Amino acid sequence: MKCKLCLQDKDLLKKSHIVPNFLYKELREKDNSFVKANLEKLTKQPVYTGFFEPNILCQTCDNELLSKLEEYAYKIIYDSKKIKGVKIVNEINSHGVEWTMCRGVDYTKLKLFLLSMLWRFSISSNEFYKFVDLGKHEEIIRKMIFENNAGDVLDYPCSISSYRKHTDLPFKLMSQPLRHRNENGGICYTVVMQGFCYTFYISRELLPDIISEIVINKNNELKVIHLPKDSATKIVRKYMRLNV
Numbered sequence: 249m250k251c252k253l254c255l256q257d258k259d260l261l262k263k264s265h266i267v268p269n270f271l272y273k274e275l276r277e278k279d280n281s282f283v284k285a286n287l288e289k290l291t292k293q294p295v296y297t298g299f300f301e302p303n304i305l306c307q308t309c310d311n312e313l314l315s316k317l318e319e320y321a322y323k324i325i326y327d328s329k330k331i332k333g334v335k336i337v338n339e340i341n342s343h344g345v346e347w348t349m350c351r352g353v354d355y356t357k358l359k360l361f362l363l364s365m366l367w368r369f370s371i372s373s374n375e376f377y378k379f380v381d382l383g384k385h386e387e388i389i390r391k392m393i394f395e396n397n398a399g400d401v402l403d404y405p406c407s408i409s410s411y412r413k414h415t416d417l418p419f420k421l422m423s424q425p426l427r428h429r430n431e432n433g434g435i436c437y438t439v440v441m442q443g444f445c446y447t448f449y450i451s452r453e454l455l456p457d458i459i460s461e462i463v464i465n466k467n468n469e470l471k472v473i474h475l476p477k478d479s480a481t482k483i484v485r486k487y488m489r490l491n492v
């Protein structure tokens with residue numbers, strides 16, 4: 249069968265991650281199921297298989313190419329002290345806007361990791377990811393991942409914001425990735441996982457003005473905005489459909 253990443257005829261794995269392993273470790277419940285928020289059921293529900301998919305990737309693409317990106321992203325998110333040259337500082341401006349400035353983060357590795365997640369949502373045939381359909385962008389992004397080419401800063405940028413400091417809001421959840429439009433009318437996809445909100449911007453010509461200041465850039469800097477309580481609550485309500 250044909251691997252969806254390298255496009256070669258190979259034996260495909262019976263189980264490939266759609267969501268990288270480490271991103272849902274906090275979602276694990278005691279019975280080893282996972283918890284996700286589904287728009288239609290409007291409730292939390294345990295799932296056992298939706299994070300994996302059979303017959304999409306070969307061993308080399310999954311266990312080598314994608315795993316390397318995942319290992320790097322894991323270290324950046326949970327263990328950045330172990331990466332030489334990475335500096336993470338919390339900052340605040342005079343308007344009270346808070347963010348975490350991450351410096352020394354490898355542009356290519358982190359960006360391709362983020363894109364690989366979006367791409368897997370798109371290729372998945374699981375109901376849970378049905379709102380993600382990248383159309384012609386799916387092939388462009390596949391090539392970027394396979395050729396290790398993260399493109400320009402404004403090619404499919406992904407903003408990351410956090411509400412993890414609001415510990416009373418639920419974060420052991422993954423939302424269904426949704427398609428929507430930004431304030432300029434450009435197509436975006438947003439998924440909320442473990443207290444982080446990831447937004448992928450597809451239409452390059454309709455990006456929000458602030459985007460180049462916050463997404464990972466070629467100086468290896470990334471700004472993770474800390475959402476104020478009211479914005480964080482709105483996001484949980486909108487994407488998780490939870491009445492918080």
Ligand SMILES: [Zn+2]
Binds near residue numbers: 251307308310
């Ligand atoms: Zn492959």
